[in-house]
Amino acid sequence: MKKNRAISLGNLLFFIPVILLSYFMWNDYKDYIDEYQPSFESVYMLDEGKKLIGLAKHPVGEQYDVYLFDTDKENIMKDTTVHTNFQAGLGPATYSQDGIIIPTYDDSHGLQINYFHSTGKVEELAQDTMHLPASWRSNVYSWRGRLIVAGESDNSEWYIAQVKDGKLNKVNLAEQDLLPARPVRIDEVHGSFKNEKAVPLFSVALKNDSTAFVSGILDENGDLSVLLQSEDEGTFAAQDRAGALFAKVFGFNNAKLVRENGNYPEEASFYNADENHWGKAVPTPKPIYQARVFLLNDEEVLIAGSTAEDELNGSVMGYVFNEKSGEFQDATVLLEQLSYEILKNDQTEFYKNMDSDVLYYSGGDITAGYVDMESQEAKVLSSEQVEKWMLTESENKVSIQSFWNYVRQGGPIVINWAVWVFIILLTFLSVAVAPRMLAGTRTKKMREGKQIQGRIINMEETGLYVNERPQVRFVVQFEDEGQLKEVEIKQVISFVDPTQVGDPVLISYNRKKHKAMFITEEDLKHTAQESKPEVIKDAVLIRIERYGKVNRGEALQLHFSAAGQNYTVPVVQPIGFEYRTGERASLILIQGMARILRYGSENLEKASNQLSLQGEVIHVQKMPIVIDNKQLMLMEIIITSGADRIRKVNSLFVPQNQSVNVGTVLPVAMEIDDLQKETRLLRGKQGAVKVFSVQFDGTKGERPLADIIVEKDGVTYYIKQTIEPVHGVVAGDELWIAYDEHTKEAMIINYSSR
Structure with a gap:
């Protein structure tokens, strides 16, 4: 009995902290619900600044809460919800007549094109007709007052859709007489939605191995414009020809585009895309330096930048420029309220209807604003200001939802309470x-x-x-x-x-038994500890097996020997590069699978020079090569580093029991110097070049490291980077590069289509 009583008293001692913490947590929760408010992801002004629409991710459930505010009375006029899946966010917005169109994505209904009117009315324009892959936001674009969607329907039909003036039109690319063969893939022509071309373009790969270019926008009849690439025509020459044709069809001046000139002090300048020639700076009423150009509608752009050549010494100013009439409207009264950093933010956008004097602004720092350029009235509101209007009765009530919101916020009391509950569970259960x-x-x-x-x-x-x-x-x-x-x-x-x-989970799925188990963080840590990479130095290439052609490369199985052990590595050998027996490499062994760390070079990079980043797969192509149960896949990956996004094409032999799909997030190791150089070059100029010479210096990983000399308009540029072996690079190729006119450095963005 005494023993039993002692155990009971011990149990009570464990529960005392939990009881006390529960009391404190309840009081803290009551304080919390008295001041709880949603947090906006985006805010937009409407109705000449009289109204504002804000979107906040609902804390429970797959939806966005949408609020319409009266900015003068600072109160909610109407609230509603729109569906989204557990990982999708908001797509690019565009203003349309009296409202704004904001796309979201829902697994059940596909793309949701939500048209929010300033009256509070909400229309959904897609009506379950547009299903897109997991990386759906890379298929949706905002351009000059239009929302553009390029995708593939459930029955494998490729389409392009446009929303303009609140109306949705859709073109099936497999329609009779539109293309000479069935489309099998569609890709954005790089930079065409960023003012590289007068009209955005898509490249369409056809079943008969030919290529067509189609306009990214539709005409008044809801039709596309199409151009077929000739057999003897280079990719970039065909793109230029399509750009000139589509500009003429849709009434844009391809010889007088307003673009950001990368030359210091970076004024907005006219660009002749027909002749690939820069003209004079746009004659703004006052000089604008370090300029950014925002496309507004079919006739107007916003030129915004600094009053000083060094933006640190100036303030932000800008003008709306009508490309057809040559007239300017002053938007400085709005822009001077913004910092230059906000102007550079990729999430910052401006919108203007062609027949209006009102310019709207939505910032990457979750702010919204407008300016009436006739009356020079302007207003900017931050999400924090608007969130103070968000206290509603339903959010102040004690409920499961509000309690769950409170727990999700964490905090010392919640954490301590959870720790003590966990201790009791560990001890007694x-x-x-x-x-x-x-x-x-x-x-x-x-x-x-x-x-x-x-x-x-x-x-x-x-x-x-x-x-x-x-x-x-x-x-x-x-x-x-x-x-x-x-x-x-x-x-x-x-x-x-x-x-x-709705929560995402990682599982291990046994196909034969149709059974699965959850994979926890602890499982991954345990697996990671067991599979710690092992570097194998001074491995000698002793034998090469050949598995046939892959595009312009050749699939090989390399056999290495080191310290009495043999290792095999499948690779693709590009044209112009050769693996040779007797040469040495450093290998890395991960979970029993060997890969090349460096081949043909003794200078191994230190781990401190590497950054661990994440890359999202936006396209996967299975190549017809399998070596040792490893499938060769060609993947396009978007690597994110802060506000910078880098597109990479990378081939990889993937074990057949592993799944890599569009939307998969992969770890990416990148050298700091390479990342800094590539992000710097991507902010500069781009163009087509001819390859003059190519030399190789071993490999980094399984990608050959190349020194490439290219020529553009009689000027020589130098490329030093790893290349994708499936594509390869040889003298005479056409490449699309980003380049620096001062340092003569360059990097490859797109390879030749040969």
């Missing part, structure tokens, strides 16, 4: 015992399956409790081998587990 006993079994099951990203679409308690914890039946939806599948997973969870429907 032996939570830590079972995982240790089952660790070996979990690892084995995890390795038997294929790691796939999924989403919880349903969860419910089974009625079974283990150590007073509920067992929950999860239904997880995922894509495998191009098919959408569902699998049930039963798991015991804690009452404080925040998992909910």
Whole structure:
């Protein structure tokens, strides 16, 4: 009895901190709901600044809360919701007549084209007709008052859609007589939506191996303009020819584009795209330096920048310029309220209807503004100012939703309460015992399956409790081998587990048994510890196996020997480069799979010179080569570093039991010097060049490191970078590059289409 009483008193001692913390947390929660308010992701002004629309991600559920405000009375006029999936955000916005169009994406309904009127009316224009891949935002564009969508329908039909003046028109590229063969892929012509061309272009790969270029916009009849690339015509020459043709068709002056001139002090200048020639600076009423050009509508652009050649010594100013009439309207009264850093932010946009004197602004710092350029009245509001208008009765009530919002915010009290609850669970329910006993079994099951990203679409308690914890039946939806599948997973969870429907999860899926298990962070840490990379130096290439042509390259299996061990590495050897037996390399061994770290060079980069970044896969092409159960894939990846986005094309041999799809996020290692150079060059000029010479200096990874000399308009530029071996580079090729006129440095953006 005494022993039992001692145990009971011990149990009570453990519960005292939890009881006290629960009391403090409840009081803190009551204070929280008294001041809770949503947080905006985007704000836009409407109705000449009299109204403002704000969008905030709903804390529970897959939707955005949308609020329409009266900016004079500072109150909510109307609120509604729009659907979105668990990972999609907001697409590019565009103003249209009396409202604004903002796209979102929902798994069930596809692309949602939400048309918000200044009256509070909301229309959804797509009506379940546009389903896009996971990286849907790379298929949606805002250009001169239009919203453009390029995608593939459920029945594999490629289309281009346009929203203009609140009306949606859609063209099926497989329509009779539009193209000579069935389209199999569509890509944006690089830079054409960023004023590189008078009209945005798409490149369409056809089933008969030919290429067509189509306009990114539709005419008054809802039709596209089309140009076919000749067999003996280079890619960039065909792009220029299409740009000139489409400019004429749609009434734009291809010989007098207003563009940002990269030469110091960076004034906006006229550019003749027909002759690839820069003209004079645009004669603004007052000089504008370090200028940025924003496309507004079919006739007008905003030229904004600094009053001083060095922007640190000036303030922001700007004019709306009518490209047809040559007239200017002063927008400085709005722009002077912004910093130059905001002007450079990629998320900062300006909008103007052609028949209006009102210019609207939406900033990357979540601000909104407008200026009436006739009366010179202007206003700028930040999201913090608007959020003070957001206190509503429903958010001040005690509810499960508001409590969950409070818990999600964290804080010392919540964290301490959770820690003590966790201690009790560990002590009395032996939570830590079972995982240790089952660790070996979990690892084995995890390795038997294929790691796939999924989403919880349903969860419910089974009625079974283990150590007073509920067992929950999860239904997880995922894509495998191009098919959408569902699998049930039963798991015991804690009452404080925040998992909910819509959450992304990583699972290990066993195809043969149609069974799956969740992969936790602990599993990944354990796997990472077991698979710590091992560097193998001084490996000698002893044998080469050949597996056939891959585009302009050749697939090889390299056999290396080091310290009495043999290693195999599948690679693609590009045209003009050659792996040779007897040469040495440094390899890296990850989970038993060998890859090349460096070949043909003794200068290994130090780990401190590497940055760990993330890249999102936006296109995957399976190549017809499999070596040792590894499929060769050609992927396009967008690497994000701060506000900079870098597009990379990379081939990789991927184990067949691993899934790489559009939307997959991959870790990317990049040398700091390379990242700095590429981001600097991408901010400069771009153009087509001819390759004069190519020399190789070993490899970084499986990508050959090339020294390339190119010529543009009689000027020589120098490229030093790794190349994609599937494409390759040889003298005489056409490349599309970014370049620096002063240092003569350049980098490859697009390869030759030969």
